[in-house]
Amino acid sequence: MDAPHTHATDRSQLQLAARVVGIVFLLVGVLGFIPGITSNVDQLEFAGHNSDAMLLGIFEVSILHNIVHLLFGVAGLALSRTWSGARNFLIGGGAVYLLLWLYGLLIPHDSSANFVPVNTADNWLHFFLGLGMIGLGVALSRRRATSRV
Incomplete structure (x- = not known):
């Protein structure tokens, strides 16, 4: 008779969700640098509202914006290793994105304060x-x- 097995790599649904969200952020960060998926890559600025690069032709991106997506992805993967880390990533990261939404609503898109950069599509995303x-x-x-x- 086989003995029951325990798997040290068992993940909760919460951890799996954090891992998937992290992978999506990594993917988006990489795609932000790929010509064809991101239009006007030659106009990609480090930061600021002058970047005319558009991910999927919709979302304004910059090098900084893409790096933030990559860092969020790495954080999601790292934090998904524990239940509490996954919870903190999802809830804390969600709060950060709601603050970024408010920032995008309050800061004029053509302002020098718009360093991320964001446009209306970014705001709602x-x-x-x-x-x-x-x-x-x-x-x-x-x-x-x-x-x-």
Whole structure:
């Protein structure tokens, strides 16, 4: 008869969600540098509202913007290793994106204060990302996984 196995790599749904979100951020960060997926890559600025590069032709990006996506992705992967890290990444990261949404609403897009840069499409993406990340973090952490396979 086979003995029951425990897997040290078992992940909760919360951890899996954080890992998937991290992978998506990494992918978006990389895609922001690829011509064809990002239009006007030759006009990619380090930061500021003068960057005319557009991810998928919709979202204004800069080198800084892409680096932030890459760093968020790395953070998501690293924090998804633990239950509490995954929860903190999703809820805390979601809060950061809601703050970025507010920033985008309050700062004129052609202002020198618009260093990220953001446009209207970015603003609404940040809003839904923030709500989605917080929603995942809250919903999936309601019942902490206590059983092991």
